[in-house]
Amino acid sequence: xxxxxxxxxxxxxxxxxxxxxxxxxxxxxxxxxxxxxxxxxxxxxxxxxxxxxxxxxxxxxxxxxxxxxxx
Numbered sequence: 001x002x003x004x005x006x007x008x009x010x011x012x013x014x015x016x017x018x019x020x021x022x023x024x025x026x027x028x029x030x031x032x033x034x035x036x037x038x039x040x041x042x043x044x045x046x047x048x049x050x051x052x053x054x055x056x057x058x059x060x061x062x063x064x065x066x067x068x069x070x071x
Contacts, residue, residue, distance in 0.1 A: 001009075011032070018028045040049050
């Protein structure tokens, strides 16, 4: 299992726990994002983390074609 698959599985498990506890899934997702950013701040420089977050934010639209992608 790749690390990406492991992360996705952790998120699915957290979402299932939130649903079972009648917790707000969107609030959980925001809290997880915040926790992951805090964790990353301990492992990486702020500028490196900011660059990755900016890249992710700029590429949120699944319908958007990007210049770096080949047909």
